[in-house]
Amino acid sequence: MFTGIIEAIGTIKAININAQGARLVIATNILDMSDVNLGDSIATNGICLTVVEYDQHSYSADVSNETLERTGFAHYSVGMQVNLEKAMLASTRFGGHMVSGHVDGVCNVLSITNNGNSIEYWLSMPSDLAHYIAEKGSITVDGTSLTVNALSADNTKFRLTIVPHTVKETIFAHYQVGTKVNLEVDLIARYLERLLTKEKSAHPVEPSSNVTASMLQKAGFIK
Template sequence: MFTGIIEALGTVQQITRQGGDLQLSIASDTLDFSDVRLGDSIATQGVCLTVVALQGRQFVADVSRETLQHTTLPEWTVGQRVNLEKALLLTTRLGGHLVSGHVDAVGVIRDVRRDARSLWVQIESPVMLARYLARKGSVCVDGVSLTINAVEDLLFELNIVPHTADMTTLSSLRQGSRVNLEVDVLARYLERMLNSAANEPESAAGVSMSTLLQHGFMRRR
């Protein structure tokens, strides 16, 4: 698990295609590698990658076909900058929100403009993700935990403060850019609970529609 608070920027050093999938080499002068071991997870542009080799100040990771199908990884190029975050510890401050690094889908930047010192961004999400996006809810964009300001159909809006823009790749977003999206995992679990409650009078876990209403998870219409 991750927090969506980027620790460092890295650079894609090498992309090796191997029998339908690929292997990446990512370097960083600012990420602390002192506690990184083989098998550890590092979120790279929002994608959870497993370290299979360490070479000085860079790590190597394998990328499966599944990951290639649901992320922007096939578009990456050598020299590209990427957001990096090591897996959280139980003692880590949860400054963002719980992020799994399992990208749901790719979104498209529809508009970008300055809003005072911040960067205002409008993103179009795929249809299957729209129901998980809520005003003042959380979303992970290229590995960065952000708060949603507004939602209308498939479009949602964000404000990126100067510090976040300076410390991540989000400062380079342009109209038409494609980004990795991960919705809040709590929204997915709540949907599962609601579906179970709607299909059964009383679920095995004791969750029903009346229980959700009683505890404020739903509103009466």
């Protein structure tokens, strides 16, 4: 689990393609690797990757063909910069929102416009994800926790307003019109939809619990 608060900007050192997908080597730059162990998770442009090798200045991770197909990794190249965040600790300050590191889709940067000291980005809205994206709701773009500031009238694009600090601490400064970015919609919205639309089992199973409302009332849990 992650918070969407980027800790460092890394650089892709190597991409080694194989039959199973690819192995990436990421230079971590200022990311503190002192508490990283094999098997730990590091969100790389919003994608939860498992560390298979590491040293003080870099780590390696395997990327499956599934991940290559469903994320922007297929368009990445050596030398490209990526957002990095280590998995959160129980003691971590929750500055962003709940981010799983499971990318839902890829979209394009449509326009970039200065607005005072901030920058406005309009991004395309994948049709299968549009119902998850709400004005003033949370969204993750390349691993960065952000707020959706506006939706287009035809529901095909959304706007982000990025403040100078975020531009400095993430790869937003490198975005251009046409740049492909990874999207993760709000985790709560995704599970809420599942709860509201789940199909009933063809063979319902009777509850096995012996707990009843009267028992809970006697125990003081309900009135």
